[in-house]
Amino acid sequence: MDGREVNTNLIIAISGLVISGLGLIQVCVGFRYAKKTKKFFLLLFSCLIAYIGMDILGQLTEGNPNTVLISRLALFLESAFSSVLMLLLSGFLLESCGMERKRHPLFITSLVLWIVYMGLLIFTQFTTEIYYYDAGGNYQRGPWYPVLLIPPVLLMLVNLIGLIRYRKRLSEKQWFAFAIYLILPMIAMLLQMLFYGVYVIVLGSAMAASFMLTFNLMDQTERFYKQEAENEKLKAEILMAEVRPHFIFNSLTAIRACLDEPEKAEEALNHFTKFLRSSIDVLSETECIPVTQELNTVENYLYLAKERFGEKLTVIREIRDSDFMLPSFSIQTLVENAVQHGIRENKGGRGTL
Numbered sequence: 001m002d003g004r005e006v007n008t009n010l011i012i013a014i015s016g017l018v019i020s021g022l023g024l025i026q027v028c029v030g031f032r033y034a035k036k037t038k039k040f041f042l043l044l045f046s047c048l049i050a051y052i053g054m055d056i057l058g059q060l061t062e063g064n065p066n067t068v069l070i071s072r073l074a075l076f077l078e079s080a081f082s083s084v085l086m087l088l089l090s091g092f093l094l095e096s097c098g099m100e101r102k103r104h105p106l107f108i109t110s111l112v113l114w115i116v117y118m119g120l121l122i123f124t125q126f127t128t129e130i131y132y133y134d135a136g137g138n139y140q141r142g143p144w145y146p147v148l149l150i151p152p153v154l155l156m157l158v159n160l161i162g163l164i165r166y167r168k169r170l171s172e173k174q175w176f177a178f179a180i181y182l183i184l185p186m187i188a189m190l191l192q193m194l195f196y197g198v199y200v201i202v203l204g205s206a207m208a209a210s211f212m213l214t215f216n217l218m219d220q221t222e223r224f225y226k227q228e229a230e231n232e233k234l235k236a237e238i239l240m241a242e243v244r245p246h247f248i249f250n251s252l253t254a255i256r257a258c259l260d261e262p263e264k265a266e267e268a269l270n271h272f273t274k275f276l277r278s279s280i281d282v283l284s285e286t287e288c289i290p291v292t293q294e295l296n297t298v299e300n301y302l303y304l305a306k307e308r309f310g311e312k313l314t315v316i317r318e319i320r321d322s323d324f325m326l327p328s329f330s331i332q333t334l335v336e337n338a339v340q341h342g343i344r345e346n347k348g349g350r351g352t353l
Contacts, residue, residue, distance in 0.1 A: 177215035
């Protein structure tokens with residue numbers, strides 16, 4: 001390997017190391033991840049940093065007879081850490097699909113392939129058939145080298161098959177994240193085969209992990225805000241469920257009292273329908289509404305309350321400012337409680353609102 005290739009590979013490896021380091025920092029101090037998601041990405045980026053670090057150490061010590069042992073150890077650890085990446089992916093894929101990983105055939109298959117690969121790595125330390133270092137401290141491939149590639153390639157295929165099989169259990173962004181993590185390193189492997197001596201697989205693995213983190217973060221953020229919106233809608237529905245029965249009962253009572261006067265009954269019915277219409281309009285609102293809209297609802301309620309209780313209920317209006325927003329039904333609920341539980345339960349059932 002000439003000096004230009006060494007420099008290129010070092011630049012590629014350092015770039016991958018920086019990307020992996022930034023990914024690890026983002027997981028540690030960034031958005032609140034789900035516990036299992038955070039654990040996976042912490043392990044993923046930690047393994048990536050160790051993998052790329054060993055690759056850099058191997059590049060710096062290769063070609064020196066005095067550092068052959070360091071080069072051999074660096075290559076062994078580099079290969080071991082890189083294989084762990086696919087095993088981690090198998091477990092995270094199953095957990096993301098809502099399945100138990102420990103006894104699942106996909107994870108067991110991945111674990112067996114990883115053990116076989118580690119066995120081959122250990123075996124090659126005592127033979128020259130797979131790879132070895134010559135007297136000058138340079139890395140050389142042996143005749144059985146392709147055998148070493150079989151377990152990691154099968155590991156990638158097992159994960160790819162699992163992703164295709166369980167794709168319906170994943171969100172669109174989750175599926176895309178796993179697909180990128182599997183496909184990008186494959187492309188890097190093909191490029192490395194075409195341009196022998198240039199280790200693009202290191203950079204490809206780091207970029208794939210970063211893309212996967214980004215899409216998982218987008219998916220989790222989308223789920224978070226969707227859940228928040230659903231919670232707000234549920235709160236509004238609960239509030240309406242509490243308000244509506246009291247109001248409907250009291251309104252119908254007031255309208256019944258006006259049946260002897262058709263025009264009065266018609267006016268009461270108009271206010272009743274206006275209140276129901278405004279209630280339905282704000283039912284799906286998750287944000288605050290103008291105070292004028294809330295006061296219209298209150299006025300419709302008070303009209304019917306006055307029709308029901310007559311002179312026993314006195315209403316004084318003193319609106320100083322109407323240019324602000326507030327949660328829907330916040331004033332109406334207070335007004336209804338004041339009438340029903342304050343004034344009506346007062347001695348004589350009289351009072352001023």
